Amino acid sequence: MADEVIKVKSSDIEKLIEWLRRGGQPQSLEEMSRRLVEIIREEATSKGR
């Protein structure tokens, strides 16, 4: 099976929103990207995307 191309899904954005909301602080785009990598990786390793 060919590898899947990574795209930012709406569920990823929802998790990012929840992370921002819990943090209660504005974040840089870099920090948010780092969190996005963690979110995508968690999902890929647990159940696949």
Added chain:
Amino acid sequence: MTKTISKAIVADVGLVERTTAAMLKRATLLPIGAKVTAELGQLAAALGVEPASLDATLTADNRFQREERGGTVYFSTEKPGRTAPPVADWKPTHNFASRMSTTATDVSSEQRQEISEQYAARASANRAARLRAREDALRAEQESLRLATAAAAEMLAGQSQSSGMDDDLLGNDFYAPSASMETDAGDLTADSFIPTAAPPSLATRPVEQASPIEQVSPVEQASPVEQASPVEQASPVEQASPIEQATPVAPNPVVTAPVVPPTVPTAPVVPLVEVPPAPARNLTYLLDTTNGQQTLDFANSADDIFAQYGSEFTNLLRRSISDDFRFVSFAGQWYLEDMVERFSKGDLRKIKDYLAETNDALSDRAFLADLFGKRPEQGDYEVWRFSLNYRLLKEKKEFEFVGVADERLWLANGATLFPQKRKASELGQDYRFLEEPSLSGDGFNVVEEVGGKQRLCHTLTYYEYENGLIPYDEAAKQFFPGPVMDDQRAAVFRFESPQLYLSFLTELRFSSGNRGGYIVGLDEFYQNLVPGATFVLEATGRANVYTLTYERLKGSQEERLLQYDERRARYIFRPVVFNVQTDPAALITEAKYPRLESSHKLEEAERKKPELILANAFESIGETVERDGHSALMTLLDDLLPVVNIERPFSRAYLRALMSSSQYPAFSADSENEGVYYYNPGKK
């Protein structure tokens, strides 16, 4: 005579009324009918009459009572007023009986007492009957249990008396509600809301403890039949409601059933089948990058992935959320729109007034501290800071952002920090060539790196000296931070000169469209320098603060330098003493350029044409030579550069490009000697 008497009476009547009014003023807070007392002397003084006449008048009036205590005369009266008559024949029209029952008959208090006593007696009798019934039921239960225990013991002892026991056992229907229960139920419907206290010996005795079957019979406990018996599991003795618990419990009839060998359920034998291992999850994905699709393995840690593909994920995320209305951003920071603090129009007016009052560029931190009482120690400080900046950015008609990434400064829109000799648009046009990278380089700014810190070295030209500028060329773009916003016009910096104990604001006006950028506001600092001087700019720990230093010479130097005489409207050389480091090639001295003495400024229309400035410079400093059979003016590029920079800024690259351009054939470069240029006026 009659008339005199009647006048006296009228006067007395008026005095009585005034006295009453004066006394009632003291009785404002007293109830109607209360006694109001006042001293005669005080009353007379208040009314302005003789005490004797007032005494006589009030004594004659039966509404006042005269008292004399300790030689002092007091008069008292009652506070008048209308009181409501007492109600003698009131009957309740909104009582319980009239609201709840239209057929209720009114009863006297004696009848009510009698009814209550009768009701209490009935309730007491009911309670006693119910207790008796409960006791009977429990007694019957005990008896039946005793019989059942005995029967079970006999049976287990091998005495086969099953027929008799069966009769005994089958004679009772243990699952049918008993008569006592029916009685209880009947009582409960009538009198169930009266709490009753059962005799302690009965009430505290648990029904399960009364059942000896499972407790006293070790054989039965060991019997797997009974343990597996579904009948016993469904036995109401253990699962019944409290009412059912009162039911007499007899020995379970299951004990009479023939003993069946226990059947231990065994699991069906399943042949062992080797479970195939789950296929390994594919953790490699493809990521779109600027270099095409790259394979990314999520088996690596998130940190490793981010270190390798951080910029790709940042771009991916930016594309995803830039149009998402739930996100808002300011200066590289992102937050949720619904969590941004709100500011009222009044808040914005306060900020505007503060800016107008100080006539300065102020930071967001100043607004938060001075206008909103926010301190960095507070947990929500960064949210407030972000929210304030985000809100001010939306008010483009009122406020202008002039900060850098972490130093967020604001100006009132249209405010002028630096009054200029030339319009900003003219300066931008003069520096237009800086927008062409090939022409911008090789200028007067040079970026050096000393001890890991960048510094910008600059050689001052006459044009910059006159206008207080530093060009925003390629080197300066490398040194200064770029605009934070796409449409940011300017950024305000603070330059500090420790040698001069000087600290002043400057404004970097970013290039836009066809206008070049420059830094303005150095006029005061330049008063300590001369055109051709060199100085150094260094960054500090704060993103918008820079240190300005220049090298001081040990001894003073005196030169006749070019200056513009406003009164005579021409350039002249004047002796100037200075002790700053200069670039000798950039100094415009009389010794080097004697023909510039008494030269005029170019007209504005001429100044806008670079070729005219060049031609004028050649005529001022060029040496007449023969070239290609024609008379031409020759000069070196290094000599030409300071002179053309009197009227208009030129970089070395720009100058070279102009003189090599086919658009201006009058200028040409010497093919054999680098840096030598000619101007042939006949080739215009």
